[in-house]
Amino acid sequence: METKIKKITPDSLREAKNIIESGGVVAIPTETVYGLGGSAFDDTAVQKIFEIKGRPNDNPLIAHVHRDYDLSKLVDFQPSYAKKLREAFPVGPLTLVYPSRGKVSPRVSCGLDTLAVRVPSHEGAQAFLRAVEIPIVAPSANLSRHVSPTSARHVLDDFDGKIPLILDGGECVGGIESTVCDCTGETPVILRAGLITREMIADVVGDCKVYEPKLERGERVKSPGILYKHYSPRCQTLLFAADDIENAALTYQRETLGGKRVAVLCEERWLTLFETLGAKTLNLGKTRSEIAARLYKRLREAENICELLIAIEPTEKDGVMVGVLNRLQKACLSEDIKR
Ligand code: TXA
Ligand code: MG
Numbered sequence: 073m074e075t076k077i078k079k080i081t082p083d084s085l086r087e088a089k090n091i092i093e094s095g096g097v098v099a100i101p102t103e104t105v106y107g108l109g110g111s112a113f114d115d116t117a118v119q120k121i122f123e124i125k126g127r128p129n130d131n132p133l134i135a136h137v138h139r140d141y142d143l144s145k146l147v148d149f150q151p152s153y154a155k156k157l158r159e160a161f162p163v164g165p166l167t168l169v170y171p172s173r174g175k176v177s178p179r180v181s182c183g184l185d186t187l188a189v190r191v192p193s194h195e196g197a198q199a200f201l202r203a204v205e206i207p208i209v210a211p212s213a214n215l216s217r218h219v220s221p222t223s224a225r226h227v228l229d230d231f232d233g234k235i236p237l238i239l240d241g242g243e244c245v246g247g248i249e250s251t252v253c254d255c256t257g258e259t260p261v262i263l264r265a266g267l268i269t270r271e272m273i274a275d276v277v278g279d280c281k282v283y284e285p286k287l288e289r290g291e292r293v294k295s296p297g298i299l300y301k302h303y304s305p306r307c308q309t310l311l312f313a314a315d316d317i318e319n320a321a322l323t324y325q326r327e328t329l330g331g332k333r334v335a336v337l338c339e340e341r342w343l344t345l346f347e348t349l350g351a352k353t354l355n356l357g358k359t360r361s362e363i364a365a366r367l368y369k370r371l372r373e374a375e376n377i378c379e380l381l382i383a384i385e386p387t388e389k390d391g392v393m394v395g396v397l398n399r400l401q402k403a404c405l406s407e408d409i410k411r
Contacts, residue, residue, distance in 0.1 A: 101241025107210025196241030
């Protein structure tokens with residue numbers, strides 16, 4: 073199969089709609105990362121998404137809808153705080169998990185009685201969702217465990233020959249996936265940190281908790297995706313805290329002397345230090361939004377230029393950086409967390 077990359081035009085949208093209607097999958101841009109989309113109502117399309125990605129079959133998918141879609145078609149109950157959140161963030165990098173009406177393919181939620189729904193703000197994504205009309209499930213358009221894609225080129229690198237069409241909506245401005253927030257209990261609970269922070273949610277609804285799975289009790293985790301090694305470049309990785317920078321520099325020198333091709337991923341503030349040592353550096357930038365937007369792009373660059381990536385954790389750890397740090401730590405995990 074030839075994989076075409078097309079800018080978003082009435083023609084390419086029509087082509088995408090045809091593919092979706094015949095049970096196929098299409099890669100689409102969003103403001104966070106690119107997604108691999110298929111009809112939420114079509115068992116075969118949903119199954120195809122799991123197969124193409126090599127995704128573990130207990131990791132549920134997010135349904136994406138356009139901004140005027142009537143949510144009550146899909147979800148059973150919306151607590152008042154969820155309605156407030158939707159008013160505050162009508163579109164954007166926030167995914168809300170509701171009790172499901174069971175209208176979509178049972179494969180979407182992998183046996184959970186909930187459904188995750190997101191309304192992306194990317195204009196290309198909106199145009200696509202309007203064209204198809206139906207809810208589209210779309211996990212990040214990368215092979216399972218690999219780094220998430222923030223450009224059409226990244227999607228092609230993982231899925232060339234495996235999917236018919238990539239809609240090219242430019243580079244993603246957000247850079248890390250949406251915040252996933254459970255809305256099935258008394259108060260919202262963040263299951264995956266992202267660009268909409270706990271503080272932003274608490275400002276709107278007064279309270280917001282963060283889910284921490286109690287793995288040792290053997291209960292089923294609420295958001296299985298959080299257990300897996302994820303976002304990982306295809307090179308060895310070593311992660312250092314920002315206050316352990318001397319150790320990172322020593323490790324760089326030792327590994328380089330040992331004959332390894334090493335690169336260093338860090339905030340702008342550490343560039344000179346590592347460049348003085350002769351290191352190849354991958355600059356995450358200065359501001360929080362720059363760091364979030366560049367993270368995956370730099371991790372994908374790393375696998376092309378080095379055998380070992382020395383990654384330095386960003387200095388700031390709050391707000392959006394909670395999500396950034398969580399992705400970076402998982403990217404550098406050597407294996408899945410055991411249950
Ligand atoms: O920004 C995003 O959310 C991107 C773009 C493409 O929209 N999508 C994305 O999808 O990141 P994916 O499949 O890579 O991650 C979905 C996350 C997983 O951590 C999954 O466990 C969680 O959402 N999730 C999905 N449905 C859920 C549900 N019913 N209950 C709890 N967690 C759910
Ligand atoms: Mg993903």
